[in-house]
Amino acid sequence: MPVDITFQNASHAIVEYVPGMRRKRKAGLLVWRDWDLEFATLFTPETVYRWQRPAREGGRWEERTAGLGRGEPAHVPNPLKVVPLVELPNRSRLHGNPRSEIATVLPLQDAVNTLWAHLMTASDGLALPARAVLGMDRPVREIVDPESGEVVGEEDLPLDRFRSDRLLWLEKEGASIAEFSAADLDNYLRVIDKAVQHIAAQTRTPPSYLAGQLVNVSPDGVAASEAGLVAKVTERQRHFGAALREIMRLEALANGEIGRAGGLLLGSVVWRDPQFRSDSQYSDALVKLKSLGLPDEAIWERIPGVTPEEIERYKGMRTDAAGAILGGNVAALFGPKPDQPEDPPADTLPEAA
Incomplete structure (x- = not known):
């Protein structure tokens, strides 16, 4: 029977380790939802426990036997004698929960989003020169009674007509047109560029990846700008290698290949060169x-x-x-x-x- 290797979301799976031994797994829990049911599977080295419950009511957990075959119990022995869930740690620490790589740059990203919103708002009304008519009454039109034909009042003309026609008569003596220059929106862009540079520096991301500007740069310069990112990827490879080796060892055990499992226990993961070269x-x-x-x-x-x-x-x-x-x-x-x-x-x- 072929062995399937699948990846689970961190919010649906958790692994518990033996106290004082970060490499030895004590138990693993996998939960998921399928339509109107919630399922849970608890893995221990000795037994696999399976439960289910209604998703909407949130009732009590019951033993899951549906779809498992006739006469098969809900809780079955673990044939591997080891927890088949392996954690792929990212930025794990000796104390406390792992910390996201973007946690330190979230305030800067929020600032960039805010400045970009201000830029879009300012561009709507200040990006083009504004003109104003001085010393003239607002244009109006007469309201005529259809039965008598007499003028009964006045109403203001909508200014949208003058904007679309781009035409205006100035009949009142002393009327003039004043113009307000367009605002310079480059100030927003300069601040955004500085914030993006700080994000690149804190995350060790080459600036060309975020700004997209790469003109007349030598290969040595490109390699120097990518040195931080390459070092970060190499560090991640070191942490992920042990977990991936354990995954392949479990696959060998599931297939009954005890010798290959022992070799994988002492082996190492060979990664491709993270640095791009021609x-x-x-x-x-x-x-x-x-x-x-x-x-x-x-x-x-x-x-x-x-x-x-x-x-x-x-x-x-x-x-x-x-x-x-x-x-x-x-x-x-x-x-x-x-x-x-x-x-x-x-x-x-x-x-x-």
């Missing part, structure tokens, strides 16, 4: 490693994207090439050759003078 940079580095005497297998493992299966295929290709050389068929190493004409019969050869 193909020419990788090739240059591999050539230098080859000049130091490293075997081909060690160099092949450092090629990005190369799998262990491909490395085995490379070994087979190298063995075939060596066999062709020892067998005298060197031409086979360079591909097929065109057919050669057959030798003519002996009786058609010219006689020697």
Whole structure:
């Protein structure tokens, strides 16, 4: 039976450790909701407990037997003899709960959002020059009685008409038009840029990732700007490696491969290089490693994207090439050759003078 490895949300799963032993899991709880039911599964090294309850009423937990098969109990022995939930800790600490990476930059992000809202509000009324008519009455129109034809009053004309027509008559003597210049909104942008730079510095994120401005920058400069991010990723790899190794060990135990499980317990996780390098940079580095005497297998493992299966295929290709050389068929190493004409019969050869 195949083994499934799934990831659970941290709000739906929790792991309890043996006091004083951060590596040994004592129990694990998994909860989830499916339509109108809530389910819970408690894992211990000896037993797996399963419950359910109505989601809306929030009633008492009952043993979950539905859908498990005929005669199967709700609580079953744990065949692995170990808790099958593994925590992937992020920024774990010796005391207290883990702290989010964005906890320190949330105030700055709120400030950026507030400034951006102010910028949008100001741009609505202050981004364009404003004009005002001075020394003139508000335009009105007469209200005429349809039956008598007499003027019975006046009403103000809506100013939207003048905005759309872009036309205005100034008939009153002394009337003039005043203009108010547009406001400079760059002050908002400068403050936002500074806040984004602080966010990049606190989170060790390259500024070019957030600002999107990268002009005439040398490769060394790009590598220097990404050094903090690469160091942070390398640190995360160190913490996640032990948890991923434990996950694969549980997969081996579930498949009955005791030997592989023991090897994984003492093994290590090999991560891909977190720093981006071009193909020419990788090739240059591999050539230098080859000049130091490293075997081909060690160099092949450092090629990005190369799998262990491909490395085995490379070994087979190298063995075939060596066999062709020892067998005298060197031409086979360079591909097929065109057919050669057959030798003519002996009786058609010219006689020697």
